[in-house]
Amino acid sequence: MSGIIAAAIAVIGTLLGAVVAHRYQEKIAARSAAHADRERSYQRLLDACTSFIALAEDYRRAQYDRWTSQHATPDSEATFTARAESYRLYVEVRSSVFRLRLVAIGPEAQQLAEQAAAIQVKTREIFFAADKADMLARGEAAEHACEAFAVAAKEVLAEGDR
Numbered sequence: 001m002s003g004i005i006a007a008a009i010a011v012i013g014t015l016l017g018a019v020v021a022h023r024y025q026e027k028i029a030a031r032s033a034a035h036a037d038r039e040r041s042y043q044r045l046l047d048a049c050t051s052f053i054a055l056a057e058d059y060r061r062a063q064y065d066r067w068t069s070q071h072a073t074p075d076s077e078a079t080f081t082a083r084a085e086s087y088r089l090y091v092e093v094r095s096s097v098f099r100l101r102l103v104a105i106g107p108e109a110q111q112l113a114e115q116a117a118a119i120q121v122k123t124r125e126i127f128f129a130a131d132k133a134d135m136l137a138r139g140e141a142a143e144h145a146c147e148a149f150a151v152a153a154k155e156v157l158a159e160g161d162r
Helices: 002-072 077-103 107-128 132-161
Strands: none
Touching: 002 077, 002 107, 002 132, 077 107, 107 132
């Protein structure tokens, strides 16, 4: 009789151990999956932010070139080339803003996306400047907005890294 009880206890202990190990493995797998999701989200946001900043800087330069060529020689080949480059970068920057909006999950990241949209508008307005001083002032405002975006992005990314 004691052999049967010992065998039953051994079977119950084995089953209990298997259940506990299974639950423990499920928790570890869930934590690993959550960590991987956070890491992917972080990387997407980082990629979207760096891509946007690079494109915004290129677009600002293109707007300077477009304004300068338009006011120097309005019907020249250089003016048409500058306008085409400006339009191309405008589309890329807009696409980058939409990408940021898509990957922005939290409220802080969504604010980054809205900041990016505002930068795109400020940069677009460089071309509509009345004179060179106005053009440079608008460009400087867009540049400062980009710098503020980079600082805010760093803070959001650092917070998400914890």
